Amino acid sequence: MTAHAIVHGTAVTDPLVSVRNLRVSFRLDRHNTFDAVRGISFDIPRNATVALVGESGSGKSVTSLAILGLLPPENSITHKGSEIRFGGRNLAALPTRELRDIRGAEISMIFQEPMTSLNPVFAVGYQLEEVLKLHRGLAGSAARKRAVELLDEVGIPDPMHKIDAYPSQMSGGQQQRVMIAMAIACEPKLLIADEPTTALDVTIQKQILDLIRQLQQRRQMSVLFITHDLAVVGEIADHVVVMRNGEIREQGPARDVFEDPRDSYTRALLQCRPRLDRRPMRLPVIDDYMSGQAGPMNLDERPRGVAPGDPVILDVRNLSKSFWTREGLFGKREFHAVKNVSFKLRKGKTLGLVGESGSGKTTVGLTLMRLHEATGGEVLFEGDDILKMSQKQFMPYKRRIQIIFQNPYASLNPRFTIGQILTEPMMIHGIGTSGQERADLAFEMLGKVGLPEVSFYKYPHEFSGGQRQRIAIARCLTLKPDILICDESVSALDVSVQAQVLNLLQDLQDEFGLSYLFISHDLAVVKYISDEVMVMSEGELVEMADSDEIYRDPQQPYTQRLLSAIPRGWQGQAAHPGASD
Amino acid sequence: MSTTSAVLSRGRNAPPAPRDVPQHVSPGLWTLAWRRLKADRVGMVSLAIVGAFLVMMVLSATGLVAKDWSREVGVNYAPPTFVGPDESSAPGGNAGPSIVPSGPTAASDFRSTVVDPIGDVIAELRGEKPAAGGEAAPSSTVDPLADVMKDIQSGKGVPAVTAAPAEVRAATLPFGGDKWGRDVIAKTIKGSETSIFVGLAAAAVATLIGTLLGALAGYYGGKTDDLLNWFYSVFSSIPYLLLILAVAAVLQQKGTMTIVLILGLTGWTGVFRLIRAEYLKHKGREYVQAADAIGASNSRRMFVHIFPNVSHVVLVQLSILAVGFIKAEVILSFLGFGVPVDVVSWGSMLNEAQNELILGKWWQLVAATAAMALLVTAFSLFTDALRDALDPKLKGLAGH
Numbered sequence: 001m002t003a004h005a006i007v008h009g010t011a012v013t014d015p016l017v018s019v020r021n022l023r024v025s026f027r028l029d030r031h032n033t034f035d036a037v038r039g040i041s042f043d044i045p046r047n048a049t050v051a052l053v054g055e056s057g058s059g060k061s062v063t064s065l066a067i068l069g070l071l072p073p074e075n076s077i078t079h080k081g082s083e084i085r086f087g088g089r090n091l092a093a094l095p096t097r098e099l100r101d102i103r104g105a106e107i108s109m110i111f112q113e114p115m116t117s118l119n120p121v122f123a124v125g126y127q128l129e130e131v132l133k134l135h136r137g138l139a140g141s142a143a144r145k146r147a148v149e150l151l152d153e154v155g156i157p158d159p160m161h162k163i164d165a166y167p168s169q170m171s172g173g174q175q176q177r178v179m180i181a182m183a184i185a186c187e188p189k190l191l192i193a194d195e196p197t198t199a200l201d202v203t204i205q206k207q208i209l210d211l212i213r214q215l216q217q218r219r220q221m222s223v224l225f226i227t228h229d230l231a232v233v234g235e236i237a238d239h240v241v242v243m244r245n246g247e248i249r250e251q252g253p254a255r256d257v258f259e260d261p262r263d264s265y266t267r268a269l270l271q272c273r274p275r276l277d278r279r280p281m282r283l284p285v286i287d288d289y290m291s292g293q294a295g296p297m298n299l300d301e302r303p304r305g306v307a308p309g310d311p312v313i314l315d316v317r318n319l320s321k322s323f324w325t326r327e328g329l330f331g332k333r334e335f336h337a338v339k340n341v342s343f344k345l346r347k348g349k350t351l352g353l354v355g356e357s358g359s360g361k362t363t364v365g366l367t368l369m370r371l372h373e374a375t376g377g378e379v380l381f382e383g384d385d386i387l388k389m390s391q392k393q394f395m396p397y398k399r400r401i402q403i404i405f406q407n408p409y410a411s412l413n414p415r416f417t418i419g420q421i422l423t424e425p426m427m428i429h430g431i432g433t434s435g436q437e438r439a440d441l442a443f444e445m446l447g448k449v450g451l452p453e454v455s456f457y458k459y460p461h462e463f464s465g466g467q468r469q470r471i472a473i474a475r476c477l478t479l480k481p482d483i484l485i486c487d488e489s490v491s492a493l494d495v496s497v498q499a500q501v502l503n504l505l506q507d508l509q510d511e512f513g514l515s516y517l518f519i520s521h522d523l524a525v526v527k528y529i530s531d532e533v534m535v536m537s538e539g540e541l542v543e544m545a546d547s548d549e550i551y552r553d554p555q556q557p558y559t560q561r562l563l564s565a566i567p568r569g570w571q572g573q574a575a576h577p578g579a580s581d
Numbered sequence: 582m583s584t585t586s587a588v589l590s591r592g593r594n595a596p597p598a599p600r601d602v603p604q605h606v607s608p609g610l611w612t613l614a615w616r617r618l619k620a621d622r623v624g625m626v627s628l629a630i631v632g633a634f635l636v637m638m639v640l641s642a643t644g645l646v647a648k649d650w651s652r653e654v655g656v657n658y659a660p661p662t663f664v665g666p667d668e669s670s671a672p673g674g675n676a677g678p679s680i681v682p683s684g685p686t687a688a689s690d691f692r693s694t695v696v697d698p699i700g701d702v703i704a705e706l707r708g709e710k711p712a713a714g715g716e717a718a719p720s721s722t723v724d725p726l727a728d729v730m731k732d733i734q735s736g737k738g739v740p741a742v743t744a745a746p747a748e749v750r751a752a753t754l755p756f757g758g759d760k761w762g763r764d765v766i767a768k769t770i771k772g773s774e775t776s777i778f779v780g781l782a783a784a785a786v787a788t789l790i791g792t793l794l795g796a797l798a799g800y801y802g803g804k805t806d807d808l809l810n811w812f813y814s815v816f817s818s819i820p821y822l823l824l825i826l827a828v829a830a831v832l833q834q835k836g837t838m839t840i841v842l843i844l845g846l847t848g849w850t851g852v853f854r855l856i857r858a859e860y861l862k863h864k865g866r867e868y869v870q871a872a873d874a875i876g877a878s879n880s881r882r883m884f885v886h887i888f889p890n891v892s893h894v895v896l897v898q899l900s901i902l903a904v905g906f907i908k909a910e911v912i913l914s915f916l917g918f919g920v921p922v923d924v925v926s927w928g929s930m931l932n933e934a935q936n937e938l939i940l941g942k943w944w945q946l947v948a949a950t951a952a953m954a955l956l957v958t959a960f961s962l963f964t965d966a967l968r969d970a971l972d973p974k975l976k977g978l979a980g981h
Contacts, residue, residue: 371873398876411867415610415889425875457605472871479875 015043016190016222017067017086023079024062024071033077036062038246044190049216049223051237051254053230053269055494056465059246060226064192067091067224068109069099086190105135108183112195114175118167124151124178125163128185135186150181155211172357173204177211184215191216192224197232201356201521206565209236228494230269231524234258234570242266258570264289272499274528276551276566279304282506283499283528304531305546306346313515314345314368314401314483319377321360321367337363339539340377345483350509350516352530352547354523354562360539361519365485369401370394399429402476406488408468412460418471419456422446425479445474449504466497473504477512485517490525502529523566527551535559610971614893617970624966630959634777641774650767650925656750658942659758661765757944759933768925769948775926776953779840780907786845787906788899791852798853799860800883806857817850826918835921840913844906852898859891893971900964904957911953927953 024037037059044050054060065071067084069091084091087106091099111117119127128147132138138146144163151159154177167175176196183191193212197205213236216223225236233240233254240257242250242265250263261267268289281302321338338360345351355361366372368379370386378385386397405411412421422442423435432438439456446455449470460468469489476484486505490498506529508514520526526533527547534544535558543556554560608616618624640646756765798809816824828843863869864887872886913919914928922929927949934946 366870369874371870395876398874403871403874405867405871407867411871413868413872413886413890417607417609424872424877428876428881454605458607459609462607475871475875 014046016046017044017084017224019043019063019067020083020085022063022066022082022084022092024059024066024082025077025079027075027077036246037066040243040246040248042241042248042251044222044224045239046189046222047216047220048238049213049225049236050239050241051225051227051233052241052243053227053233054243055228055496057245058243060243061194062246063243064109064194064224064226067190068103068107068192069094069096070103070109104131104188105186106188107190107192108186108188109192109194110176110179110183110196112198114172114179114199115167117179118175120167123164123166124170125165128163128178128182131182131185146185147181150185151178153184153215154178154181155207156181171204172200173207176200176204176208180208180211180215184219184221187219188221190222190224192226194226195228196225198227198229202523202567203356203561203565205232205567209567212236229567230273230495231567231569235567242269254570269495273495274499274502274524276524276527279528282503285499285503286496304548306349306531310346310349312344313347313382314517315378315380315383316344316364316368317342317378317380319364319367319379320375321363321372322375336539338367341536341539341541342377343534343541343544345515345517346531347482347515348509348513349531350518350529352526352533353517353519353536354521354526354533355536356521356562358538359536361536362487363539364536365403365487365517365519369403369485370398371403395429399425399479400482401485402479402481402483403485403487404469404472404476404489407492408465408472409460409492411472412468414460416459417456418446418458418460421460421471421475422456422478425475429479431479442474442478445477448477448508449474464497466493466501469493469497469501470504473501473508477508480512481514483515483517485519487519488521489518491520491522498525505529523551523563535562610889610893614970618966621966621970623962624970627959627962627966630955631963634773634956634959637770638774638777641770642778647767647770650771651763653750653758653762654764655754655758655762657758657760657762658937658940659750659754659762660942661757661944662753662755665753756948757942759945760937765945765948768930768945769927769952772925772927772930772949773952773956775837775920775924776907776910776928777956779837779844779910779920779926780903782841783844783848783906783910784899784902786841787848787902788852788895790845791849791898792856792895794849795853795856796860796883796888799857800864800879800887802861802864809853809857813850813853816847821847825913829913829918835919837920837924840910840919843913844909848902848906848909852895852902855894855898856891859894860887863887863890897964897968897971900960900967904960904964907953907957907960 018041020041021039022037022041023035023039025033025035027033040059040063042050052060052063062071066078066082067086071078078092082092086102089098091102094102118124125144125147128150129138129143132143132146136143136146148159148163151163156162156174156177162170162174167178170178180196191212196212197208200208209232212223212225215221223236225233227233237254240251240254241248242257242263244265250257250261250266257266258270261270265286268284268286271284271289272286274283279302281300318340319338319342320336320340323335323337324332325335327333341360341364343351353361353364363372367374374387377387379387381397381400384397386394389397416424419439419442422445423438426432426438426441432441443453443456446453451467451470451474455463455467455471460471463471472489484505489505490501493501502525505516509516516529518526518529530547532544533547533550535542535550535556537558543550543554543559545555550559551563554563618628637646750762754762754764754766758764759768794809794813798806819827824847825843828846829839832839832843860883864882869882869886872882877886910919910926911928911931914926915931917932919928920926930945930949934943934949937943937945
């Protein structure tokens, strides 16, 4: 305990890491460079968690890679005068060999994707022992014993056996635990966690966050936690650094940043994320704050929910979908992705569909619009079963059900101009009599989703993620659909862009009376946009109710567990004793 | 290739512009690739060389250059100008196998006179007595040209020699002459016509077959994939050269198109595998699902949506195959399975050259080899540059 006291004593005066005037640029081609980090300074105190928050392109990951000396030397420039002080040395100017000794031993890192960070051909125990061998000189049974201890420490059940498991035999959460075990194997002074929970389900996210917090306190180390999610930050951080476009907008103790944010951007970030306890007519967006106006308009509560008499546009009965996997030479195994799911979608309303990965929620969306062939059940569209129709009969219905996918970078054909993307659906379905008429219509849709005229001639790669999602929405709108399936449509977007797209979807519903099936793992977003919510788990429908009701009073244990795992963000000092440090 | 890219970029019919919107042209994939290619010095030099060969081929095919390649402008085996005239074959040697003017008896006379033009020479070399004029033509068993001679004798492939007796034949030619005194440079140019045409056409046939079957197998999967894979496995399990010989035997008649077919029908397997894999990868992508959602048919998804996204792979494959097939044509013609003897190609030039080498007449060999080496090297370098330009990520540079 005395050792701890000494460490604690120095914490006040001497930070573990101090970053001073860090500037990093990337070479784009022979003549152009891009300034990713523009002269930032911050400290990481001993025995504390610092959260680096920002949207994509803010430079937060580049900062962490710079601390580790992992920036690609062939196209990155760390400018002279940049200082990263750690244990009396400047990491920004250290030769590669010395940096390598520090990496892994004194500073270690965990990444976003545990599935790609672990080597799939080696057992996890072997990979752990390798780290111990390299940095600690442990070998044989000593290394194995230590590996088991580490797996136990990060909460892997039955570590004696799991040590011989291969990464593919573990779940995503367990893989991330193994990554953490590897990171803490050498008792580092600093653990850098780069979006460690972004790829995980909300219940697993909670467990991992708890684990990181416990380890930080037990081992008296510092954690640099990089994330885009302010709710997560509120749960874990002592200090917060908010970055945007390579600059620090605001930094300070978590309490100050959350309770009294001074920077307009920080305020906007805190406000534009949908909340569980409020539902304004429109979500505030960054521009509301940045333009210096009085603030967002139209924050009145929006009424939600369905009445029993609301007309039903889509009646899904006992929808089932199985996949077969080959087993052995001739064997097949059936996997039930969706089991007897029944629900009604009301006209002009939004039905939220939540569930964790593997729950079958995406399969429901794809199956009911026949992008996958259903195994059984009926989908009644205004009374007609669209699953039984021939392709030809189905064509007019196909136009009326459209889908917006998750990844706007993948769902637009990169070789088509926006004009081609928007006019193609109309051409296929014979909307508009001439190319000219279709082009005019496409242009009108661009206006509806708030994109400039000139977009018509551009290619998808010239747009940002949020803009691309608008294009995908415009493509659906050209067909004048009745039902829009949004499959994780805002999940890949930054918080501020998410709010804009959600507002757009809401405006379009108000204008055209569209019915939405809104599929998402993000419970706060679903709560905001949905009239009704259904919860799926392992292919089965767990619970379905009005959205206010299900969040206020969940009936099923699974729903209760799911809802309790949502990061609540900053809850004040009482709810978060770790922050009092 | 630049023309191809231009056609491809314009090929997709762009929708008409909406009213009242200022025109704007964003660089598409092909434009960007062209810009990257232009920045690649090696790529541009090799492209220029390949382009020069193509121009040469077209000019030769349209008869603008090397039209008179078959005229005997020089003495037999006229040496290159920079070597100087051959002393030994001054007046007498030249008179040896003289060409008889055309007439009613020309054919038979001609045949008898050209039966074995170098038989005498060989005999002389061996220290034997020279065979008498056109009387006996005992094609010796060791005569390396015996086979060719047989072809000529049977009248199958009499070289289109237009004799011009009155003409004074040059003692030397810029890069020498062949056995009949034809200009080697003109012959090389004429030969490029065959070699490059065969290479490009066969590559086009193979790429077309491979792409089509690969697209079907990759896109539909299941039974279609199994069937096509089985077909592919059968094809690729037979030794390549034997397959070519077998097809050559079945197709009987020799001709340039036959060679194109043989190479095309046997060379598609590599493209098939690659394109199949690309289609497997792409058919699951969201943009293809999105195309399904808006009602695009299977063929539309396959060729309008996915194809432009794999076309760069096709183009690079086409380029690689063209290099391979130019070489393959040369090898086949050299072995005697290629184009007929009356059609000049680099391969048949090399075939002739192996006999001439004994006599120390090296220029035909050098001309054909140099032309082929230059083209193949330039084409290969261009292929590399093309691949880098189309897929910049391969070079380790960020896409954007």
